[in-house]
Amino acid sequence: MSPWISGNQFRLLENGEEYFPRVFACIAAAEREVVLETFILFDDKVGQALHAALLQAATRGVQIDITVDGYGSPDLSHEFISALTQAGVRVHVFDPGPRLWGWRTNLFRRMHRKIVVIDGQRAFVGGLNYSADHLADFGPAAKQDYAVEIEGPIVTFIHAFVHRALAAGQRNAQDSLAGRLRERLSSRAHSLARSWGLAPPSQAAAAPAGEAAAIFVTRDNREHTNDIERHYRIAIRVARQRIVIANAYFFPGYRLLKEMRKAARRGVDVRLILQGAPDMPFVKTAASMLYHHLLEAGVQIYEYCERPLHGKVAVADDEWATVGSSNLDPLSLSLNLEANVVIRDRAFNQVLSARLDHLMQHGCKQIGPGDLQESSGWRIVRSFFLFHLLRRYPAWAGWLPAHAPRLTPALAPADPTAHISTAQADAVHRADPTTP
The missing domain is CATH 3.30.870.10 (Endonuclease Chain A)
Known part of the structure; x- marks a missing residue:
């Protein structure tokens, strides 16, 4: 958790009509780095717009890391992910889990954050996922929601947080039994884990941008x-x-x-x-x-x-x-x-x-x-x-199942035709549109 930091500016963004165009424009203008976390990413018109913005930035050499939740985003196709990974985007799945008779078993302790950090200078925090049901034209089931665009020194703390989360998730995956089995069974997977170094690009701390004091508060287990x-x-x-x-x-x-x-x-x-x-x-x-x-x-x-x-x-x-x-x-x-x-x-x-x-x-x-x-x-x-x-x-x-959160690469970028693991396959099959 950050201390109280002054010198920030906050802009309220209401619903997808305000939020998505602003986020996609900032990704398109990124110079060095984009880090994005989301609970839900669907392959609909919003997901495709995000996909296009990320591909455009990646082809310019921007370093991009995306983390999606294994329970909230189970329907991303091989084609959707492979296009990103072939462009150099690093796609991480948070705690993908196996299915039991078609039901997802990894219900508890999900990665529910919605964060974007651009070049360590601008951040977005809020409640909107990347799905078309955050737009009014979705109909009566369209969601009412809010997020903020942030500039100022508090962005430095948010930027450090998302990189700590990436590094911790990778360490937990490598330390797990599944991670050890993957190392033994596939030298390619081991090389991929080593090659995906998660250090942020060097950049200056975010400069003061306004008068607001703020604190970045997280909840973990x-x-x-x-x-x-x-x-x-x-x-x-x-x-x-x-x-x-x-x-x-x-x-x-x-x-x-x-x-x-x-x-x-x-x-x-x-x-x-x-x-x-x-x-x-x-x-x-x-x-x-x-x-x-x-x-x-x-x-x-x-x-x-x-x-x-x-x-x-x-x-x-x-x-x-x-x-x-x-x-x-x-x-x-x-x-x-x-x-x-x-x-x-x-x-x-x-x-x-x-x-x-x-x-x-x-x-x-x-x-x-x-x-x-x-x-x-x-x-x-x-x-x-x-x-x-x-x-x-x-x-x-506290009695419910606890675990060390882990991140799994969604697809090896060096081989877009390779078969992904069972856990990864479970993480990219069959969506449940009733997920909150």
Whole structure:
């Protein structure tokens, strides 16, 4: 985790219409290096546009590393990947796993970050994947989401982070049993691993670009297990006027709920924007189980009903804000690898606040006690079980399968006709469009 760093500039990018053209233009203008991480990359019109931008940059000699999640991006074809690797792009798959009767088995502890770093001078952090369902013309299922473009010294820390992640993932793969077997069975694979040195090109640290102070916050399963949640709790605890949280998958732990209720009871205007038109029905069902508990304390709840909400953003008072990949649910808070930027800047806070206010006024339904249809007896029983579940699930998460995250090269660039390993094949076959 970076320290608080001043001298940064943040630009809010809403939905794919703002985000994709800006990212692709910056990749096309890259001079030395592009590092990209994403949970989902589909071979649709958005994936193809990214593919074209990367190929164009690679042919100019730009060093490019892409990391996709083995669970979230299982449908990339041999042709899609081989075109990149033949151009010199290094494509890494995070924890590809085997299938059992056609089902993906690597559900837990996914790489859910969405980060791009260009030449160590410009970065993008947010919640958008590379898929056409982030564009309005996708239809009623198009997602509502946010990201930020970043310039300034904080980019140096983000740049260092993505390179540490690349190096650590490669080390873990080489130290694993599968890695040792690959070394013994294929000298080509061993040569590839050695040739893919991951040192960044030499370049100057990012220069000051604005007035914003920021911190880059990540969540992992070792040293930073609750950093993002902790920053949320701190912001809610010190808020004096207003808190707005827009989060797609909302089922937070007991401590975060407790801080929201306490803030509302001391007079803070606490508002939640949650899914009203969910991409997965159980998401709304889980969140609605908390509505009585929150409404009783004075928390205001808005459901965004125009299309599925996929954002993970928040503002507090007139200065604090956060944008990133972390939902407020058990997967993001206790299992997945996530990344947010936390920003202290009045100008950015005003921009994001205005966008969220517009969302509440024009696309949301406010939920009141009369909208909740259930008996008081059932509510008491349910509240008892919810209390103990939310209180304990961060500890229970530790019982789920743990592993050292590893990166696997998606395809050997020296031989585009070579057969890839079973694990790699599982990582590039058959998509599940319901993946969050």
